[in-house]
Amino acid sequence: MLYQRRNQKVRPVARDCPFCHQKSEPDYKEINIISRYLSERGKLLPQTRTGLCSFHQRKVTQEVKRARHVALLPFVVRA
Numbered sequence: 001m002l003y004q005r006r007n008q009k010v011r012p013v014a015r016d017c018p019f020c021h022q023k024s025e026p027d028y029k030e031i032n033i034i035s036r037y038l039s040e041r042g043k044l045l046p047q048t049r050t051g052l053c054s055f056h057q058r059k060v061t062q063e064v065k066r067a068r069h070v071a072l073l074p075f076v077v078r079a
Helices: 018-022 031-037 054-069
Strands: none
Touching: 018 054, 031 054
16 A cells, blocks of 8 residues: 655546547457456456546446356456
């Protein structure tokens, strides 16, 4: 975790959401796109790592869960 000192200003992180730039939405059937936002263990990556806006991060989360229920993605990847 990053800790902030008292008089230190917080700098905003520039985010470039690929879905906003392409004006598209994530879809559960596009496994190659959705799998970019999963770790090697199959866990969802946080918004700070993916660079998505909050709207599309929630959409990706929803679509990953949907793809898992349809058995397009595994729930757990074992090493």
